[in-house]
Structures are given as C-alpha cells and as structure tokens.
Amino acid sequence: MKAKRTPRAKGTRGKENKMKLRFLSLTLLFCPLAYAGQLTDAIAKGEADLTANTAVLQQASSAGSEASKHYEHLEKDVLPLIQLTKKHYEDDVTAFNIDRGALSTAIDTHNANQCRQKECAASYDAEKAQLDGQAEQINSRARLLNQRKDNLKIMYDTLSQDTQDTFKKIKDSRASYDQALSERRGIVARLEVLRAESGACKLFLKVQGNGSNEALKLNCGDVQFDGSNANLPPPPPDPPSA
Helix, strand or coil, rough: CCCCCCCCCHHHHHHHHHHHHHHHHHHHHHHHHHHHHHHHHHHHHHHHHHHHHHHHHHHHHHHHHHHHHHHHHHHHHHHHHHHHHHHHHHHHHHHHHHHHHHHHHHHHHHHHHCCCHHHHHHHHHHHHHHHHHHHHHHHHHHHHHHHHHHHHHHHHHHHHHHHHHHHHHHHHHHHHCCCCCCHHHHHHHHHHHHEEEHHHHHHHHHHCCCCCHHHHHHHHHCCCCCCCCCCCCCCCCCCCCC
C-alpha cells in the first residue's frame, strides 16, 4: 500500500510563493541600492576603493622599508666614517699642539739669546729664518685644521638632519599604513554588506523569472573581493628608538 499524502489546502502553494516573494521584496526594501543599478555602482565603487587602499598600503610599506634601510645605512656606514674622520682630526690636532709648543719654546730660547757679536750674527739670523719657516708651516697647518673642523661640523649637521628626516619618513609611513589598514576594514565591511545585498538581489530576480546572467550582472553586480588579506603588503618597520 502507498502512503497517503497529506492533502494540501487549495491555494496553499500559491500563498507560499507570494509570501516568499513578499519576504524578498521586503529584503530589497531595506536595500535601496538594488534599484536602478545602484547596487552595481556601489559594488564597483567599493572594489575601486579597495584597489586604491591597497595602493596606499603598498606605497607606505615600500616607503617605510626604504627609509628604514637608509636609517640603518646612516647608523652602520655613515656615522662610523665620520667618527673615524673626527679621530684622525683629533690625532692631528694633538700632534699640531705638540709641534706648536716645541716651536714656541725654540722661539723663546732664540729671542733670549740674542747675538751681540759680529761673529755670531750669521748663525743667529739663519736660526731666525729657520724658525720663521717653521712658524709659517704651523700657521698653514692651523688653517687646514680649521677647515677640517668646519667640514666635520658640516658632516655632523648633515648626518643629524638626514637622520631626523629619515626617522620622520619611517614614522609617517607607519602611521599612513595603520590608517589605511583601519580604513580597509571599513571598506571590507561595506563590501560584505554589498555581497549579501547582491545575493538577495539575484535571488529576487530569479524568483521573478528574470535570472539571466546578463540581468543578474546588470542589476545586482558581483563582489570580486574574496575577503582575504593574504596578499597585503607587509607593514613598514616600527620607528627606531629615539
């Protein structure tokens, strides 16, 4: 014997379809973007915003990475070279002070032993000429040392400014990345809402019998973003400790 089907009240199936259609209509009532292709435009804008956001993240990541490498170069290469240059300068200043002191003593001795005899005048004058020549050399060395001192100051000032500028670039790029990442969360949340609205729109059109691919694409759009952040550029390095 076959089991008897429970009799369905007359017109029940039609009422269920009408209720389902009414439910979908109410769903779309709270999704005004579905009308007149606005949903498609909103999805396109969301996808474009996401692409632009990815570009900002990439730019911040690249800028921060480049600035971080330059900062490391300043610390590991430029600063030690300047410090070595300073040491050579200080060593030469020490040697200069020794030579200048010795010359000053020699001049004092020479002046204290002035020759008053005719027979020693030649040797005295020769010694004076020699000391004058040494004094000129000392003065020349002093001028060169002063130039080197000025150059050292320029090198340190340039390094200091470059370090500050680079530090700011690292800090700004990290701030830009974090801000863009925060904005991305809002864009993704908006796209997820649009994805749900697109699905409701497609279901509504299919129930209406207008579910062709062309109609679905034209009226409901299609969110391409899969929700993954696997391919996001890495965050830039944190700013170095001050």
